[in-house]
Amino acid sequence: MRTHMAAALVATIALWPSLAGAQDITRDWDRTYDFTTIRTFAVKIGTSWGNPLSENRVRDDVAAALAEKGWKPAAEASADALVVLHGASETKHDLTTFYNGWGGWRYGGLGSTSTMVNDYLVGTLVADIFDAKSKKLVYRGSASGEVSKDPEKNVKKAEKAAQKMFKDFPPKAKS
Numbered sequence: 001m002r003t004h005m006a007a008a009l010v011a012t013i014a015l016w017p018s019l020a021g022a023q024d025i026t027r028d029w030d031r032t033y034d035f036t037t038i039r040t041f042a043v044k045i046g047t048s049w050g051n052p053l054s055e056n057r058v059r060d061d062v063a064a065a066l067a068e069k070g071w072k073p074a075a076e077a078s079a080d081a082l083v084v085l086h087g088a089s090e091t092k093h094d095l096t097t098f099y100n101g102w103g104g105w106r107y108g109g110l111g112s113t114s115t116m117v118n119d120y121l122v123g124t125l126v127a128d129i130f131d132a133k134s135k136k137l138v139y140r141g142s143a144s145g146e147v148s149k150d151p152e153k154n155v156k157k158a159e160k161a162a163q164k165m166f167k168d169f170p171p172k173a174k175s
Helices: 003-014 052-067 151-165
Strands: 025-030 040-047 080-103 110-131 138-144
Touching: 003 040, 003 052, 025 151, 040 052, 052 080, 052 151
Parallel strands: 040 080
Antiparallel strands: 025 138, 080 110, 110 138
16 A cells, blocks of 8 residues: 555656646745845755656756845755755546536426546645754745646746745745
């Protein structure tokens, strides 16, 4: 059972970057942390999804989004912050019911119904940012959405997810 779950997870995580249209982006951070102390960062994969091409693209997308905010890439040993990426996915179901004829209690049930089940994959990326010195989690962003079968859409959606996840970043500390 465990190997079946692991195989399914690896197979579906490989598809995560194809987040479709309406992405669900969430962000949370330590409201007291001073993000102005961070000048450099390193990005690494925390949970490999078994697709090195996709992992490299996502790592590059996140690094580019942070570089746009003024942070500089650095080696993990010398970085002020460590960004750890995790991928996950799950299959969801959508039910569509069609009514034919004169169905229902009022007309004696003359008719029929048919229900179709549509399965679709939802992928999620989590980006955790840790203060490299204290090892404290200071920021968590996540992006999730329906996985597409078109690889070109996957690339574009992954870029968009990274941009949205780090919009208005870094957050300001509240005193």
